[in-house]
Amino acid sequence: MRDPEFWQHDGIIPKLLSPLSAAWRAGACFRKLTTTPRHPGCPVFCVGNFTVGGAGKTPTAVALYELLTNLGRTPHFVSRGYGGSLEGPHRVDANTDTAAKVGDEPLLLAQHGPAWISRNRALGAEMARDAGADAIILDDGLQNPTLIKDCSFAVIDSSYGIGNGRVMPAGPMRETLISGLEKVRAIILIGDQTPEFITHLPASVPVLRAAVEPTNAAEFDRARVLAFAGIGRPSKFYDSLRQTGAQIVETRDFADHYPFTSEELTTLRADATRLGAKLVTTQKDLMRLPISERDGISSLDIRLVFDAPDQLARIVTSVLADG
Template sequence: MSSFSDRLVSAWYQPDFNPLLTPLLPLSKLVEWQVRRRQHQYHLNQKSLWQPPVPVIVVGNITVGGTGKTPLVAALVSALQRRGYRPGIISRGYGAKVDTFPAVVLPDSDPARLGDEPVMLAEMTGVPVVIDPDRPSAARYLLSHHECDVIISDDGLQHYALVRHIEMVVLDGARWLGNGRCLPAGPLREPADRLAAVDFIIANGKPVAEVDEVTCNIMTLVPTRLVNLKSGKPMPVSDWGELDEPVHAVAGIGNPGRFFESLKSLGFTVKEQAFPDHHAYGSEDFAFAGGQPVIMTAKDAIKCRRFAHDNWWYLAVDAKLPDSFWEQVSAKLSDFPSSFQSVSANG
């Protein structure tokens, strides 16, 4: 039997308004009012806030649930490094259990203590990662301990204490804005017109909605390899032998169906095992496996390595975006004063 939260999310993304949501409409209006008030206060007080001495790029979303921000952040780091920049990452550190903030995240940090996505980003990118619910505090710490000339904020679009110079919003192309209503009668953290104020809109996959291709960049997550959880050894997807033999597909992300469909498109026969986003895995969660192969997302793998079996893998993906997107990002960065620029802007 599905939980109320499952039925609520399903109702958000139905083509027609679901009567289940009617009692929640007054709360949605209240959320929208509060959000607009905070936006207004930010614009009024922006000059009095701490002004970072380097450009800040916020990669966020206006819907709840995962949309593909993490692969975009990793791709952004690589693209900036190729152009001579020295990026660093800040994050709230959702689910982190540490005594004091800011906290430094390393590739071998415990995701149960420091958060799954920050640890994954530290491992994927190799750049400094600092977590703190207070984003300006994280940014100050990052700059005081590392020679970064660009800060990337993983999420934080709604964290208006942080001055930002470039805003990127990532949307799930298959889900888009759902019914277009704010929480809790819809999936939106902010009203849909917020999109008009951001610098870049990125669709993870082809959008179901009619969009202006000039203002919407389509991101494709390209599977590159399977990586063994125990050994860390990579293997081309094409080297997987028995595609007819079922594998357990595990996903604890915002939209597990996207991961399952990705595996099916590669030819796998999957047994779907969906978990809540940011699920804290234990070995008991895998009682279903029965010795059969398990393939999961990279974010799930970070939390499962300590009890992984020999035939557990994760699917590594790379975010691909149009060349025009990277050119526009470079152009916006080049608009900043020369003191913000990297020592080398080639590439």
């Protein structure tokens, strides 16, 4: 499923859907009013976003993990485990767990540090604390009311921004921009563009600019590739791949978090062979493939690099100092 085209522009369809947006906001408000949030007793850093779809939360969570580790902390990731069957709390084992059980993003996070999945985020954070965590990185929990956060970041894809600014289903927003801004310590803007809403932000909300950089770019320089992806915005992946010098001879788009079948992978391999191309996908997509099906399929590995990393470090250090 792709984002509707009208999510990018205001018009008659978003206006007709606005009553449903009001119902969405009312449901979120009711959940907040009927939920008693808990705190695990150690700092909670939330990496979320205002819109549905991919924005770069996973590499941001990894960058935050590396910073906290360098500051002498023992952070654990906590995620809902979207796309997985387990409710948790469950500590992810990158060697034995599958995306069908825990979701693709937690599997990817578990390659960097301790990761937990839990539909009940507060309970998951408490389990992580009991297992030795002295800081929690909450992946995609900005709108979740069950866990008290000490510091929240909103990750924004600079090429997408906030779409038409309307709440679902009239637009891509999970909540109004006003309510979202009240929750965050800073916005992390990924990419070199500047969405219009950024120019109107209050001075109290700093903008931290960052870029996604491939870590294995040399592997694809001047290579013919057949690229496929089942993520929210595949074009971002293709653009990153082109920047390595790869020659993309064909692309295949799949739905976000798509569960690839053996037959589909066989077809992709055959098409890549016919085109004389390397078969390449994203790190998240690779996590959804059974280990036995990964032979012959490469992934473009990425990391997040901040324009001014000291900005993030100052915010994190301040939160840790406050206890």
